[in-house]
Amino acid sequence: MTVQHMKWWGWGVEGVAFSHDDKPSLAPFVQKVVDVDLNADPRPPMDFAELDVPESRLDEKLQRALTDVLGAEYVVATPLDRVVHAFGKSLRDLLRVRASDLRRIPDVVVYPADEEQIAAVLDAVVAADAVLIPFGGGSNISGSLEAPAGEERQVVSLDLGRLNKVLSIDEESGLARIQAGALGPDLEQQLGEKGWTLGHFPDSFTHSSLGGWIATRSSGMQSDKYGDIADITRALRVVQPGGTLATRAVPVTSTGPSVREMILGSEGRLGIITEATVQVHRKPAERVVLGYFFPDFRRGVAAMRAIAASDAAPSITRISDARETSFSFATRKTSKGVAKLMSSALIAVLRKRGWDLEQMCLSFIGYEGSPEHVTRQRKLVKKIVSDHGGICVGAGPGELYDQKKFDTPYIRDFLLDRGALADVSETSTSWSKLLPLYDKVVERANEAFAQLGVKGWIMCHLSHSYHSGACLYFTFAFKQAEGDPIAQYDVVKSAVQQAFIDADGTLSHHHAVGTEHARWLADDISAPGVQLIQGLVATVDPGRNLNPGKIVS
Amino acid sequence: MTVQHMKWWGWGVEGVAFSHDDKPSLAPFVQKVVDVDLNADPRPPMDFAELDVPESRLDEKLQRALTDVLGAEYVVATPLDRVVHAFGKSLRDLLRVRASDLRRIPDVVVYPADEEQIAAVLDAVVAADAVLIPFGGGSNISGSLEAPAGEERQVVSLDLGRLNKVLSIDEESGLARIQAGALGPDLEQQLGEKGWTLGHFPDSFTHSSLGGWIATRSSGMQSDKYGDIADITRALRVVQPGGTLATRAVPVTSTGPSVREMILGSEGRLGIITEATVQVHRKPAERVVLGYFFPDFRRGVAAMRAIAASDAAPSITRISDARETSFSFATRKTSKGVAKLMSSALIAVLRKRGWDLEQMCLSFIGYEGSPEHVTRQRKLVKKIVSDHGGICVGAGPGELYDQKKFDTPYIRDFLLDRGALADVSETSTSWSKLLPLYDKVVERANEAFAQLGVKGWIMCHLSHSYHSGACLYFTFAFKQAEGDPIAQYDVVKSAVQQAFIDADGTLSHHHAVGTEHARWLADDISAPGVQLIQGLVATVDPGRNLNPGKIVS
Structure with a gap:
């Protein structure tokens, strides 16, 4: 038996944990923000x-x-x-x-x-x-x-852990047949040996599988370039009661309601995804992630929108709000990464520009392709960033972000051991509704903290820019109070989710419905939409043997 | 009553018809190829x-x-x-x-x-x-x-002809709410007045509607840039028995099986689409369609694939096979457009390069965006074209193509009046399977013509390049024989469709299933896939009141 699992009590593998020993600013920061x-x-x-x-x-x-x-x-x-x-x-x-x-x-x-x-x-x-x-x-x-x-x-x-193979690569078409149980590192290694990449890197990358990504409509850090898993997935094989569903690996088809898009997000309710044919790409000749600062979140978001509307096509567009930026600074190691950036010289420059450093926002933008392509994209973006009052701070913080991007989930266990409850919620909405949604979520979360009588914190980054809008990804944390921590979690989590719905967002951009978000489904896709999904489930699984209770009851 | 309709007996509006009076090469060409x-x-x-x-x-x-x-x-x-x-x-x-x-x-x-x-x-x-x-x-x-x-x-x-309004434009998000009955020219005019475009231009543009595009999963000539209608459509309103389905105009969502993608392609079986929120774009500063020649179809297709794999992102990629190229030449007006191109000087150059002019293929590639973007795209494409033995022949034929692109459907009525049966079938498949599929379709069509004992013709162009494959669009024509023309049509149409399926294509890239393609649906999406669609239909419409018999029976 070679299938490895995560810790029974937390994220990741035994022996790996978050530590603040080398991050001198973190303890004072956490003391201040969640007591x-x-x-x-x-x-x-x-x-x-x-x-x-x-x-x-x-x-x-x-x-x-x-x-x-x-x-x-x-x-x-x-x-x-x-x-x-x-x-x-x-x-x-x-x-x-x-x-x-x-x-x-x-x-x-x-x-x-x-x-x-x-x-x-x-x-x-x-x-x-x-x-x-x-x-x-x-x-x-x-x-x-x-x-x-x-x-x-x-x-x-x-x-599905034993189904972890890249079965074949069609090099002419940029397509690979991959078994559904392959974890991120499994499949990237097998593809990488032949010079290919899937380009799908969710936060959970090290411990999530292709089938899981498909079953939950996952999104990755470089999805601006490679597409979300729904775009990447071209064909599917799904074992159902009475037969195996199989679609063809054609780029686009006009065969009625999309069966491929019914399986995407189906969370096991329509059968077991065993294999997918997915788009793969040659590893890019060049790849760089640059850091930028903006004077405030509003201007940073406007820059992301302008980039999405331009001829530029970066692989990553991400901007943290001021609170998440201050958290990033608090996790810095002495004299490394972002620490170096905030030299007194830089601070002096920013102050001279009139920046309120409390409002400053850190952004990462990634570029992939030929050296010429990367150079041109950087130039296009530089102009847009500058037009929105931002400045480029080079590749240092981007490299650090890139190295540390899969470590984030470990922090939650570390905090939990120390009496702080933390989790995430993400949504998407159109550009015109993004900042009103952001304001409402922050307001509602703070109301929830007040209701619980706890010191709480909510921070956010924009990730995944699209033509018409973007994903907002919120992280919240608060000091556990006396009593049932799950009830306390419910108060905050519900407030955030309800704010998504009230502000014209969606219940989730890429974390699925499951049981956690099911009660907002009819608000999001309307009651007739829920009935369509119920009809699908009843068609495939009249006996309710397949993962009952998820998405719809 | 202001709703206008096409001729009861053919394409387009009364008083407009195809004529060969100014096309001296067409009659000899048609005599030769279909007698x-x-x-x-x-x-x-x-x-x-x-x-x-x-x-x-x-x-x-x-x-x-x-x-x-x-x-x-x-x-x-x-x-x-x-x-x-x-x-x-x-x-x-x-x-x-x-x-x-x-x-x-x-x-x-x-x-x-x-x-x-x-x-x-x-x-x-x-x-x-x-x-x-x-x-x-x-x-x-x-x-x-x-x-x-x-x-x-x-x-x-x-x-739906009275529902023809652009209801609102969200300029910040690049989204427009448009009523489903708006025809292509209706909505482009209303959007254009405010500087916007939908960018969706199917061959049927002048006589097809937004709701129809959505209900059949339409694709347009510039879909390489703007996306197919499935990409363009962000939210839908659908009147169903017992209620109105409404999805949110969010860019991406993780709300289970995609309800939006169930309505796309549903051909009226899941309700009446009344309105959609669609992505719109600022009219590009520059737009140009260039003509290219390739020595043969194989090299031309390889060039399209290389363009799709490159950092270039043209708005149109199209290449005709040698037969369609010769048809284009046969429809030229004296001393205009492509006629000018095939000057004796150019012919001499191509012969010197060793080209077999019978195999030569005409290609159109379109570019849109800022002048700088267009210039750079043209340069990237020029290199790829050259690497594949092709040459650029300038903007002349592209302009002509652009002007005439919506006239093609009129030709069929003209031919029908003169005893020639003509129609189209299109498919898509992955790059590695494209030329084998092409060969098989041509072979099967020629077998069908032989079976009927008629002189027939089949020609093709590649349109719509994607990462992993492309659309092949076939046009066939033959001289009507004695007896039932519909039976004759069935022989040829079936041979072409069966070849799509046998060669790992799809039954249609963007023309839908309807009744014409329904018998190949299970071959394409598998019997369990058909059952999923049947389950959806039964959920919404247990009484079979909504356009029964389409897609699935």
């Missing part, structure tokens, strides 16, 4: 042995059927395996698993080797009227991986 | 009065209900209105209407003014258990507009 002392003794998670793991309800008949298909080695009902497959990695998930609040965890985890075995597992599950939940990397933060609390039937978690 | 004499007396269509128009089956109750909603003026059951709304403009449609083979034409045509009236009409239709078929410009060539032959219920054609 939490990072130097106090942490409360680490309990030992796994202390967890109260419910007995597996797997019956002999289903166990035998699964073992017949897979062999005993790949039908696993150990407590650790079952707990690891019970949740994703939302704050809600972490709070529950750390509190041994395990609820309806899977009765068994199966590890099929190929599509044929998946079809046989599904047949066995349907025959037993059990529940099947597909599992990729386990990084989901929308509740897409858990069985309904009251589920009386047997629950099978289907781990 | 038809353009100088023989044409057989024009019969008079409308000679048509055998079946009685309307509209009953008094439904008539009263519709009149109550719309007023008598907008409930029309004249023979001409009913015949005009009975068909699209495929060759099959033209052959039938010209032969007075009218079948199950609508019993009444209604012209609602707004969404509210549309909802009331739909309620009345469902209450009467009648059939409702939405009608935009009437340009469809896939049989999407006709009622099933055996339909016993009353048939209502809902003409």
Whole structure:
């Protein structure tokens, strides 16, 4: 068995954790903004042995059927395996698993080797009227991986980890057939050996899979260039009860309502995605991420919009608000990266320009392609940045951002150990509604903190610029108060999500619906839209065996 | 009543027709390739009065209900209105209407003014258990507009022609709310007055509507830059039985299976599209279409692929095969356009390069944006063209192409009057499969001509380049033999479509499924894919009142 999993109690692999030892500004910053002392003794998670793991309800008949298909080695009902497959990695998930609040965890985890075995597992599950939940990397933060609390039937978690191969590359077409269980590093390594890249780098990259990206409509850091996973995915194979759905790897088709776009975002409710044909690209000759400062968020956002409307086509467009910028500064290591930037000389220059340094915003813009292309894009962007009062601060902070981009999720566990609750919510809306939405979210989050009587913090960056709008990605944190932390989380998370809806945003730009966002779905896509999705689910899965309760009930 | 329609018997408006009087090479060309004499007396269509128009089956109750909603003026059951709304403009449609083979034409045509009236009409239709078929410009060539032959219920054609307004433009976001019945020229004029363009220019532009484009997944000549209609369409409003579906105008969303992408291509089966929010663009500072010659189709296609893989991003990429190139030459007017190009001096140059002029292929590549952007794109493309043995022949033929691009559909009526049957079929596939597909289609079409014992012709151009492949657009023509022309058409059309499927293409790149392509749908998207679409239709329209029989039965 070679399938590796994340920590049962948190993000990433055992032995890797966030530390503030080399970040002297962080403790004072956290003390100030959420009133939490990072130097106090942490409360680490309990030992796994202390967890109260419910007995597996797997019956002999289903166990035998699964073992017949897979062999005993790949039908696993150990407590650790079952707990690891019970949740994703939302704050809600972490709070529950750390509190041994395990609820309806899977009765068994199966590890099929190929599509044929998946079809046989599904047949066995349907025959037993059990529940099947597909599992990729386990990084989901929308509740897409858990069985309904009251589920009386047997629950099978289907781990796709053994389906991790790049099957073939069509070099002439820039297309690769890749198995759905391949994690980001798996597939980039296999593609990279032949000079190709998928170009899909979500924050969860190291612990999320191609199938998971497709099932949740993922977006990556370089999606401005490579497209979101919905753009990248050209063809799909999906095991369903009674047959395997397969679409053709054609660039565009006029074959009625798009079946490909029905599977995208389907979270296991329409079958198990086993394989996709995806667009791949030659590794670019040149790649650079530059840092920029803007005097305030408003002008920075306006610059991103102007870039989107221009002939420039950068691979990354990102700008942090002033609060996220101050957080970035607080995580700097002495005399490295952004620290160097904020030399007294630079500060003097900015003050001379009349900048209020409290309002300053840090931006990253990435460029990929031929050296000529990169040079020209940089020039086009430089003019736009300058027109909006910004300045370029070179490649240093961009390199640092690039190196550290997958480390962010570790911080949440670090904070949780120290009594601070933190999570993220993201949305998208049109350019004209972006700043009003931003203001409303901040206002509502602060109201929520006030309601809880806690010191809280919300910060934001714009990522992913499109012709007509952009993604806003919010991170919030607050000091855990007395009482139920999940109830406290609900107050803040709900306030943020409701603000998205009230301000004409969407419930999620790329984190899916799951159970966490389902109650806003009808507000977002209208009740008739929800009925369409319900109709799809009922068509494929009348017995509600496929990941019931997600997206629509 | 201000809604204008096309000729009942053919393409476009009365008084406009194709003529070969000023094209001296065309008659010898047509004589040679399909053995038809353009100088023989044409057989024009019969008079409308000679048509055998079946009685309307509209009953008094439904008539009263519709009149109550719309007023008598907008409930029309004249023979001409009913015949005009009975068909699209495929060759099959033209052959039938010209032969007075009218079948199950609508019993009444209604012209609602707004969404509210549309909802009331739909309620009345469902209450009467009648059939409702939405009608935009009437340009469809896939049989999407006709009622099933055996339909016993009353048939209502809902003409969206009065919903032709650009409702608002969000200048900051580059988004416009436009009513679904707006025809191409309507909406471009209204947008153009404020300096904007949608950038969607299908061949049918002058007689097709926004709602029709969305309902069939249309593509336009400049889609390489502006995107296909699926990319352009950001939000939709759709009147359904029991409610109105509305999605939000957000750039990207992670709200489960895409409802927006279910409505795209739905051909009226999931409700009546009343309005869309679409991406609009500032009119480009510069726009130019250049002509190029390549020594053969293979090298021309390779150049298009290289352009798609490069940092260049032209607005149009198009290359005709040698046969279509020779057809273009045959339609030239004396001493104009391409005629000038093929000066003896140019011919001498090409011969010196070793070109076989019989294999030569004409290409058009378009550029839009700032003057600098256009200059740079042209330079990037020039290098690629040159690397593939091609040469640029300047803006002359491009201008001519640009002026004449919407005239092509008129030629079919002209040929039909003279005993030649002509139609089109298009597909897309990945780059690696493009030339094998091309070869197979040509081979199968020629087999079909041989089977019929007729002189036939098939020609092709590549349009719409994507990262992983392209659209191939075939035009075929043959001399009508003794017997049923529809049976003859079926032989050729089926051979071409079957070749698409056998060679890993799709049944249509942008002409939809309708009834014409429905029998290949399961081959294309697999039987489980067809079931998903059936499930959607059954969810929205259990009574089969909404354009039954299209896409899936």
